[in-house]
Amino acid sequence: MNSGPESxxxxxxxxxxxxxxxFLMAHGAGDAAEDLxxxxxxxxxxxxxxxxxxxxxxxxxxxxxLMLDRYRSTQQATxxxxxxxxxxxxxxxxxxxxxxxxxxIAREQLRLVEQALDALGPRAAxxxxxxxxxxxxxxxxxxxxxxxxxxxxxxxxxAYRAMIELRRMLxxx
Amino acid sequence: MxxxxxxxxxAALGWIVRLREPDFDAWESFETWLLADPVNAVAYHxxxxxxxxLDPLISPAPAAPLSPSAPRERYRPSLGWLFASGTAAAAAxxxxxxxxxxxxxxxxxxxxxxxxxxxxxxxxxxxxxxxxGATVMRLDRDNxxxxxxxxxxxxxxxxxDASHPFTVKMGxxxxxxxxxxxxxxxxxxxxxxxxxxxxxxxxxxxARVQLQAGDALEIAGGRAVAVRxxxxxxxxxxxxxxxxxxxxxxxxxxxxxxxxxxxxxxxLAPALRNQTFRGVISLSASRDLVELGxxxxxxxxxxxDGWLISPR
Numbered sequence: 001m002n003s004g005p006e007s008x009x010x011x012x013x014x015x016x017x018x019x020x021x022x023f024l025m026a027h028g029a030g031d032a033a034e035d036l037x038x039x040x041x042x043x044x045x046x047x048x049x050x051x052x053x054x055x056x057x058x059x060x061x062x063x064x065x066l067m068l069d070r071y072r073s074t075q076q077a078t079x080x081x082x083x084x085x086x087x088x089x090x091x092x093x094x095x096x097x098x099x100x101x102x103x104x105i106a107r108e109q110l111r112l113v114e115q116a117l118d119a120l121g122p123r124a125a126x127x128x129x130x131x132x133x134x135x136x137x138x139x140x141x142x143x144x145x146x147x148x149x150x151x152x153x154x155x156x157x158x159a160y161r162a163m164i165e166l167r168r169m170l171x172x173x
Numbered sequence: 174m175x176x177x178x179x180x181x182x183x184a185a186l187g188w189i190v191r192l193r194e195p196d197f198d199a200w201e202s203f204e205t206w207l208l209a210d211p212v213n214a215v216a217y218h219x220x221x222x223x224x225x226x227l228d229p230l231i232s233p234a235p236a237a238p239l240s241p242s243a244p245r246e247r248y249r250p251s252l253g254w255l256f257a258s259g260t261a262a263a264a265a266x267x268x269x270x271x272x273x274x275x276x277x278x279x280x281x282x283x284x285x286x287x288x289x290x291x292x293x294x295x296x297x298x299x300x301x302x303x304x305x306g307a308t309v310m311r312l313d314r315d316n317x318x319x320x321x322x323x324x325x326x327x328x329x330x331x332x333x334d335a336s337h338p339f340t341v342k343m344g345x346x347x348x349x350x351x352x353x354x355x356x357x358x359x360x361x362x363x364x365x366x367x368x369x370x371x372x373x374x375x376x377x378x379x380a381r382v383q384l385q386a387g388d389a390l391e392i393a394g395g396r397a398v399a400v401r402x403x404x405x406x407x408x409x410x411x412x413x414x415x416x417x418x419x420x421x422x423x424x425x426x427x428x429x430x431x432x433x434x435x436x437x438x439x440x441l442a443p444a445l446r447n448q449t450f451r452g453v454i455s456l457s458a459s460r461d462l463v464e465l466g467x468x469x470x471x472x473x474x475x476x477x478d479g480w481l482i483s484p485r
Contacts, residue, residue: 023200026207028214042453043408043418060200064192068225069420069451071218131193132227135385135401138194157186164223 009044012055019056020063027067036066109170116162120155127152128159181216188217189224195385228400284310286325289436291413296320299332300339303413306433326358326433328410333371340377346392349374351383356410360429366390369409375399415456421449424469428482435460438479445471445484 013020017037024033040063117125123145130136130144131152142152184206191197207214286292288307295301298317304310308325318334320327321342331339331350339350343357343364353371357364366373367389375382375390375397382399384390389400408418417430425446428439435456450469462480466473474481 023204026204026214027218028207028211054196054198057198057200061192061197068218068221071222072225073451075222132401135383135388135399138190153187153190156190157183160186160189160220160224161182163227164220167223167227 009055009059010041013041013044013059016056016059020059023060023063024067027064029067029070032070036063036070039066112166112170113163116166117159120159120162123147124155124158127155128163131156132159178212178216181210181212182220184213185217185220189221195387281311281313284312287436288433291434298334298337298339301330303328303330303410305412306436308433322357322359324359324361326356326412326430328354328356328413330354331371343392346375346397347377349377354409355384358430363391363393365392367409415460417454417456419450419452419454421451424448424450424471424482427454427469431456431462432479435462437462440476440479440481442481442483445482 020040021033021037024036029036040059043062043066044059117128120128127141127145130141131138136144138152138156139149142149145152188203188206191199192203207217284294284304286304286306286308290306291304293301293303294310294312296312296317300317302310302320305326305328308327309323310325310327311321311323313319318337318339319342320329320339329339329341329350331353333339333350333353339353341348341350341357343359343366346364348355348357348366351372351374353373354369355371355373356367356369359365366375366384368384368386370386372383372385375384382390382397384399385401387401391398391400411418412430412434415434417427417434419427423446424441427450428441431454432439437460439462448471452468454465454468462482463473463475466485469482470485471482472485474483
């Protein structure tokens with residue numbers, strides 16, 4: 001079927017197919033697991049760039065992302081159905097707020113983010129900013145703040161919980 | 174019951190935090206946790222999905238404008254990723270200084286590709302630049318470590334030289350390589366950078382934001398927003414082989430990419446402009462777009478001057 005040699009990533013995929021399948025099953029992929037593996041194959045076949053440093057870890061990560069993509073599209077499909085029903089009973093074209101208003105909303109959101117971060121206390125807020133916004137590795141943050149890695153992890157859990165709650169609150173607003 | 178759920182949530186947050194580290198490799202422990210209780214996967218999916226959607230929340234608003242005279246290092250935007258690319262005044266100052274240096278250089282020359290034409294440039298510095306169609310690039314004979322992308326798309330493979338960093342100018346924005354392969358798309362409205370390998374430094378004189386492999390940067394409306402680790406590294410520059418990988422991009426962007434690559438005119442019905450697409454487009458040698466109809470869930474017809482994509 002394939003005349004040319006497979007890329008390194010494809011070879012790693014073939015060698016670890018069962019492992020990745022198990023990982024998908026652990027995620028609860030069920031009947032969709034084989035389709036998702038197929039999608040993974042397509043994604044890595046679209047690859048053109050050079051070698052990946054940790055190929056198996058990379059494949060796990062892409063697989064994990066596929067599961068989350070799938071979760072998102074199921075959620076969206078559910079919401080679309082709900083919106084469609086709503087659209088039948090209300091005025092159409094109300095979804096797009098003018099951009100001025102959107103900018104205002106964005107500014108308001110930013111204020112809420114800052115507020116929620118500040119409420120965590122200075123260490124957790126700093127850890128989150130360094131991690132999420134500056135992209136600094138957690139080990140480095142631990143060193144900067146002179147605390148253990150597990151303290152940084154606990155701070156980040158706390159911060160993510162607060163941010164996710166805010167996200168949900170805004171989703172529902 | 175509620176308690177059990179809280180425990181799962183707390184553990185899921187822990188995995189979200191750990192998985193965000195680029196060198197995370199405890200996939201089997203993660204799997205063991207997922208398998209321990211079906212509640213775990215449910216908690217993880219919900220929270221990880223919300224975590225992914227934090228990006229627009231955390232980087233939405235226009236940053237405080239930079240005053241052109243203010244020392245830029247002083248300004249550390251409290252919400253990272255979001256740095257003002259400057260007010261009009263700052264931009265004008267930058268453009269003035271920038272162009273002063275640039276146009277007094279006699280070695281400057283321009284390379285253009287026609288729509289649909291792809292070509293590779295090799296610079297004396299050991300750097301190669303692959304140009305997509307409809308691209309305008311300015312280069313400097315006297316300085317092989319410089320390029321300015323005026324518009325279009327280019328994939329840079331840079332041989333790193335710490336003492337002579339390679340600089341790419343994108344309008345008023347600058348990018349300095351730290352040993353790299355990266356792709357830039359530039360239209361009048363937007364500049365997008367995606368890093369495949371190594372790292373680049375955005376705005377080296379100002380915000381100094383480092384972009385690692387997998388990171389992307391969008392500059393639009395005077396604002397730059399970095400997105401960490403969202404681009405699969407092997408998808409950067411996939412256009413060279415006629416492959417285009419999308420993860421929920423609007424069709425308007427998809428058709429702009431196809432038009433640049435194929436060199437044909439593509440009209441997109443306004444109703445489809447914001448429809449999103451996720452998947453891989455692989456153009457056949459014939460570059461016949463009709464076969465993309467089912468994939469894009471749209472009707473594709475040949476017209477006198479190109480293609481029309483309309484709702485089914």
